[in-house]
Amino acid sequence: MKKVYLLISVIWLSSCAVTVKTYQKPNQTFDQFQTWCWLEGCEVTYQGPKYLYDQKVIDEIANAIAFSIYEKGYQQGDDQSDLMVNFFMVVEEDSAEVTSIYDGTYQGEREWLTMLYPEYQKFLKGSLVIDVIDRENSELVWRSTAVKYLELNPVYDKDEIWKGVTKAMKKLPGKE
Numbered sequence: 559m560k561k562v563y564l565l566i567s568v569i570w571l572s573s574c575a576v577t578v579k580t581y582q583k584p585n586q587t588f589d590q591f592q593t594w595c596w597l598e599g600c601e602v603t604y605q606g607p608k609y610l611y612d613q614k615v616i617d618e619i620a621n622a623i624a625f626s627i628y629e630k631g632y633q634q635g636d637d638q639s640d641l642m643v644n645f646f647m648v649v650e651e652d653s654a655e656v657t658s659i660y661d662g663t664y665q666g667e668r669e670w671l672t673m674l675y676p677e678y679q680k681f682l683k684g685s686l687v688i689d690v691i692d693r694e695n696s697e698l699v700w701r702s703t704a705v706k707y708l709e710l711n712p713v714y715d716k717d718e719i720w721k722g723v724t725k726a727m728k729k730l731p732g733k734e
Contacts, residue, residue: 588731593635597644606647622723631733
């Protein structure tokens with residue numbers, strides 16, 4: 559029975575979509591912006607939990623963000639660019655109670671133990687935050703926060719990274 563719960567929870571976690579919330583500074587137009595650069599000296603830097611540091615993942619996220627910005631019509635420049643871009647990851651461990659559906663038949667002592675001592679499935683809640691800052695005014699003009707539930711030991715998946723970043727960057731205003 560435990561294997562069934564675990565299988566169901568793994569399927570549930572993998573099927574959870576990325577949820578995205580965006581913020582745009584009120585009345586902010588993007589017509590004046592032409593170029594962008596990474597915030598820290600035009601270099602990608604990792605900000606997130608040390609135990610999840612993986613250069614391959616960081617590079618993939620950075621490439622997906624850079625491609626999305628390019629598709630919006632902005633050119634990558636130097637440290638004098640109009641926009642400065644940064645991203646960071648936040649990962650929190652969470653859990654959910656695993657309950658069984660009682661079908662009216664007596665399953666024995668195990669059923670009563672589960673009712674008295676519920677089981678919990680642990681998982682990670684991962685957030686990717688992408689900030690776009692007006693360099694001249696040093697103001698945040700746009701932010702996207704993408705959240706997805708992950709397994710405790712997430713595995714690198716290039717396609718999932720690109721899908722998530724593409725969804726996170728969807729509402730970034732493009733050049734007209």
